[in-house]
Amino acid sequence: MSTELVTPEEVARAHTDLGDVAVRTPLLGAEWLSARVGGDVRLKCENLQHAGAFKIRGAYTAVSRLTEEQRQKGVIAFSSGNHAQGVALAAQIFGIRAVVVMPTTAPAIKVDGARRLGAEVVIEGTTSVHREAKAREIAADQGLTIIPAFDDINVITGQGTCGVEILEQWPEVEAILVPCGGGGLLSGIAAYVKRVKPDCLVIGVEPEKADAMHRSLAAGELVTIESRPTIADGLMPVRPGALNFEHVRALVDDLVLVPDDAIMEAAASLMKFSKLVVEFSGAATVGALLAGAWKPEGRRTVAVLSGGNMDPARAVSLFSTAQ
Numbered sequence: 001m002s003t004e005l006v007t008p009e010e011v012a013r014a015h016t017d018l019g020d021v022a023v024r025t026p027l028l029g030a031e032w033l034s035a036r037v038g039g040d041v042r043l044k045c046e047n048l049q050h051a052g053a054f055k056i057r058g059a060y061t062a063v064s065r066l067t068e069e070q071r072q073k074g075v076i077a078f079s080s081g082n083h084a085q086g087v088a089l090a091a092q093i094f095g096i097r098a099v100v101v102m103p104t105t106a107p108a109i110k111v112d113g114a115r116r117l118g119a120e121v122v123i124e125g126t127t128s129v130h131r132e133a134k135a136r137e138i139a140a141d142q143g144l145t146i147i148p149a150f151d152d153i154n155v156i157t158g159q160g161t162c163g164v165e166i167l168e169q170w171p172e173v174e175a176i177l178v179p180c181g182g183g184g185l186l187s188g189i190a191a192y193v194k195r196v197k198p199d200c201l202v203i204g205v206e207p208e209k210a211d212a213m214h215r216s217l218a219a220g221e222l223v224t225i226e227s228r229p230t231i232a233d234g235l236m237p238v239r240p241g242a243l244n245f246e247h248v249r250a251l252v253d254d255l256v257l258v259p260d261d262a263i264m265e266a267a268a269s270l271m272k273f274s275k276l277v278v279e280f281s282g283a284a285t286v287g288a289l290l291a292g293a294w295k296p297e298g299r300r301t302v303a304v305l306s307g308g309n310m311d312p313a314r315a316v317s318l319f320s321t322a323q
Contacts, residue, residue, distance in 0.1 A: 011160035039296030047308025055086025061158025078131035081110025088119035150184030151241025160188030177285035180204040181235035183244030190251035234281030262291035282307040
């Protein structure tokens with residue numbers, strides 16, 4: 001398959017267009033983590049982004065590029081939670097209707113967040129396949145435009161703006177670890193970073209129980225996996241996006257797998273030592289470092305914390321388990 005990849009110029013333009021719609025999230029040092037894994041490790045805190053995750057970057061970029069007629073009819077998204085909130089927020093900014101299709105397993109904090117931002121929430125099934133089918137049915141019936149969670153050029157371009165900020169905040173960075181579900185954030189960051197700073201490694205991180213991108217890369221083609229429960233609910237698509245697969249195959253240096261127990265330890269440690277609430281999906285990169293799935297070996301390393309929408313009761317419980 002021949003796919004035209006997002007260019008760094010397109011990502012830079014999207015970054016300018018975002019203006020102050022997205023928070024320029026901090027890049028924080030993590031001495032406790034650096035000492036444990038070796039190398040200077042810093043945290044890109046997208047858990048502090050509007051709506052609690054990086055998703056507003058891609059959602060706003062995609063909605064902003066619709067025609068006025070499309071916007072007036074409204075938009076729809078299918079999501080486990082964070083993309084739903086990103087689309088809801090983008091729609092709120094433009095003053096348009098948003099419908100989001102979420103799974104029965106979506107955390108209440110994400111469902112409530114989407115509703116609070118003005119979206120109409122439809123609950124459907126347990127997998128991305130179920131959600132997509134329902135969203136397409138509603139879109140066709142009501143004339144809504146689908147804003148995909150990851151398999152979309154404009155979404156990928158918007159997510160790449162996180163990479164623009166990382167290079168501006170730390171030009172000397174030598175490796176960036178990025179959580180991977182469908183591959184939107186990983187694709188976007190790689191599309192920018194690997195062209196602007198080719199010697200900087202871009203490493204994707206997937207849960208062991210949700211390794212659709214890893215298996216697809218091994219097979220050399222898109223693979224649909226059987227859904228298995230993982231605590232990283234935002235990284236559970238059973239099939240990567242086609243555009244995302246092509247970006248990852250062409251640009252990403254490595255993709256590593258991390259077990260759920262390491263992700264849980266990472267979220268607990270981030271809360272205890274960095275005073276950051278990071279949902280399990282967002283903590284996967286730190287989990288990979290703690291588990292030794294990827295070793296910095298002295299490199300200046302950024303771990304992207306992609307979201308912070310954790311249930312408060314779970315956060316309290318986690319804090320008590322942090323070592």
